[in-house]
Amino acid sequence: MQANGSEHPVDGSDVDRPVLALVAHDAKKDVIVAFAERNRDKLSGFRLVATGTTGGRIKDACPELDVTRLKSGPLGGDQQIGAMIAEGQLDGLMFFVDPLSPMPHDVDVKALMRLALVYDIPMALNLSTAEILLRSARLTGLSSTSTTPQIADLRP
Numbered sequence: 001m002q003a004n005g006s007e008h009p010v011d012g013s014d015v016d017r018p019v020l021a022l023v024a025h026d027a028k029k030d031v032i033v034a035f036a037e038r039n040r041d042k043l044s045g046f047r048l049v050a051t052g053t054t055g056g057r058i059k060d061a062c063p064e065l066d067v068t069r070l071k072s073g074p075l076g077g078d079q080q081i082g083a084m085i086a087e088g089q090l091d092g093l094m095f096f097v098d099p100l101s102p103m104p105h106d107v108d109v110k111a112l113m114r115l116a117l118v119y120d121i122p123m124a125l126n127l128s129t130a131e132i133l134l135r136s137a138r139l140t141g142l143s144s145t146s147t148t149p150q151i152a153d154l155r156p
């Protein structure tokens with residue numbers, strides 16, 4: 001067990017599996033849990049990071065998955081994932097957004113999406129796109145396949 005609560009480190013020393021972030025707003029928690037249960041075999045090929053409550057729900061439903069739980073979204077979890085993007089530690093983001101509820105941490109949500117755009121990270125914001133992205137070779141081979149020159153320059 002690592003200090004981060006996972007069976008595996010998140011410092012890049014486990015280079016075999018890409019790192020995928022899973023986040024869901026409260027109204028979408030059941031949707032992301034069902035998504036994880038349905039796709040547990042595919043998700044086992046990733047090191048997963050998740051905001052606190054989302055990660056707890058996924059870990060309860062799929063205890064075999066390697067999920068590192070960060071802080072809850074409103075307490076900084078979105079920003080932690082954004083920092084991982086900026087540090088070149090994330091290969092994909094699935095963020096099941098609730099578009100119908102006001103969020104106290106809306107600026108954090110926007111900042112996370114902005115960094116995913118800046119760094120050209122594959123990002124799914126709803127269920128149907130997440131299902132497609134999970135089957136994409138782009139996700140599993142992202143760090144070596146991005147052809148965006150500015151982003152290639154930014155990678156550490």
Ligand SMILES: O=C(CO)COP(=O)(O)O
Pocket residue numbers: 023024025026050051052053054055071072073074077078105109
């Ligand atoms: O608020 C969130 C994303 O903005 C999700 O955070 P939790 O997974 O902790 O509920």
